Each structure stands twice: as structure tokens, then as C-alpha cells.
Amino acid sequence: MLIVWGRPTSVNVQKPMWLIGELALAHQRNDVGGAFGGLDTDQYISMNPHQLIPTLQDDTVTVWESEAILRYIAGKYGEQYFPADPSARAGIDQWMSWVQSTWAPAMTAVFGSLVRVATTDRDPTVFASYVSNLHKVAARIDKILMSRPYLAGESLSLADFAFASFLYRYYTLEISRPELPHLNNYYDRLCERPAYVEHVQVDYDGLRVPGAERQ
Ligand SMILES: N[C@@H](CCC(=O)N[C@@H](CS)C(=O)NCC(=O)O)C(=O)O
Numbered sequence: 001m002l003i004v005w006g007r008p009t010s011v012n013v014q015k016p017m018w019l020i021g022e023l024a025l026a027h028q029r030n031d032v033g034g035a036f037g038g039l040d041t042d043q044y045i046s047m048n049p050h051q052l053i054p055t056l057q058d059d060t061v062t063v064w065e066s067e068a069i070l071r072y073i074a075g076k077y078g079e080q081y082f083p084a085d086p087s088a089r090a091g092i093d094q095w096m097s098w099v100q101s102t103w104a105p106a107m108t109a110v111f112g113s114l115v116r117v118a119t120t121d122r123d124p125t126v127f128a129s130y131v132s133n134l135h136k137v138a139a140r141i142d143k144i145l146m147s148r149p150y151l152a153g154e155s156l157s158l159a160d161f162a163f164a165s166f167l168y169r170y171y172t173l174e175i176s177r178p179e180l181p182h183l184n185n186y187y188d189r190l191c192e193r194p195a196y197v198e199h200v201q202v203d204y205d206g207l208r209v210p211g212a213e214r215q
Contacts, residue, residue, distance in 0.1 A: 002027040006053030012066035013054040015165045021195025092152045095159035118211025145182035
């Protein structure tokens with residue numbers, strides 16, 4: 001049975017949990033990280049030397065880094081989301097790398113500023129630049145989704161699990177959002193998937209530090 005270590009409010013935990021949900025795989029999720037703590041124990045460090053979540057255990061295999069976990073799970077249990085053929089896989093893989101290099105930092109800058117920093121400590125100019133960058137990156141995705149239903153093509157793939165796990169936050173944070181009809185439509189379609197609703201649409205207000213309450 002798969003064992004996922006990580007609290008459900010972590011977007012990086014949500015990525016593999018959504019995939020596990022789509023594949024209906026037997027699993028157990030153990031709450032660690034954030035208010036649960038538990039990342040500094042010898043047992044956890046022996047699984048994940050970086051003391052971060054998520055970590056996956058599958059029998060004798062242990063994997064950390066959310067996207068390495070996605071690749072492992074899809075490779076073993078859900079090849080439809082990450083085909084073995086390199087020519088089919090490359091188009092998915094490039095989007096996963098882009099999520100790590102561009103989309104996740106753009107989202108994390110805005111999310112961190114609103115949730116992890118008290119309003120009085122937030123620099124409005126810096127925050128505006130984070131939101132403006134997020135708008136720019138989201139607009140690029142809107143153009144991509146104009147010509148295809150999913151990020152890497154005609155069907156749901158690991159690119160979507162990596163990218164769209166952030167979209168619940170994108171659509172619910174207290175920020176302005178430009179009119180992006182193709183991204184909106186993509187998100188609406190994902191919201192029809194029970195596994196997405198269960199594992200990604202997880203309330204994060206409990207992560208807010210004092211003074212960062214929703215305005
Ligand atoms: N690149 C890593 C990032 C892992 C990461 O930063 N995880 C955060 C939660 S999203 C964490 O462990 N934070 C410490 C905590 O929750 O206590 C991945 O994709 O797995």
C-alpha cells in the first residue's frame with residue numbers, strides 16, 4: 001500500500017494525492033509538517049533528508065519531491081498520465097519542469113505574501129509586482145489552453161497534476177484576476193473531478209499567520 005507523508009493543506013502533497021485519487025489506489029496519508037511537526041525525527045529524516053513534505057513510501061521504495069513522486073506513481077500505476085515513450089513523454093515533462101521553475105515560484109510569492117506575512121508587514125509595491133507577474137504567467141497558460149483541453153495536449157497528464165494543484169489557490173486568494181476564459185474553463189472542468197475536489201480544494205486559511213487573516 002502507498003504511504004504518503006504530508007499534511008493535506010500542502011500543495012505539494014495535493015499533487016500526488018490527486019493522482020492517487022484519480023487512480024483509486026489503496027493508500028494511507030500520515031499527517032506531518034506544518035502544525036503537525038514530525039519532520040525532524042530520525043525516522044522522517046532517514047526517509048527525507050530535506051525534512052520537507054511530501055514523502056512517498058511504496059513497499060521498499062521511498063521517494064521525495066512531489067514531481068518525482070508523480071512520475072513514480074504514474075510509471076508504476078498510471079502510465080496513461082506519463083507514457084513511457086520518450087517522444088510522448090517530452091511534452092509532459094517540459095511542462096512539469098516549467099511548473100517548478102516558473103509557475104510554482106510565481107504562485108508561492110503571492111500565496112506566501114498573503115498567508116505567511118501579516119498585512120502590516122507586507123510591502124505593497126513588492127506584492128503588486130508578485131501579482132503582476134502571476135497575471136503574466138497565467139495569461140500565457142490561457143493562450144495555451146485556447147487550442148487544447150489540457151496543458152500538454154488532448155488528455156489529462158502529469159503536467160496537469162503538477163500545474164493545476166495550484167489553481168484552487170489561484171482562484172480563491174484575495175487577488176485580482178484578469179479575464180482568462182480558457183483557464184477558467186479548464187479549472188471548471190477540473191472542478192468536476194471528484195479526486196480534484198477531495199484532494200486539491202482544501203481550505204488553507206488555517207495556515208495564515210496572525211495578522212494575515214482574509215480581508
Ligand atoms: N520541491 C519540493 C518542495 C517541498 C516543500 O517545500 N514542501 C513544503 C510544504 S508545500 C514543506 O515541507 N514545508 C514544511 C512544512 O510543511 O512543515 C516538492 O515539490 O516536493
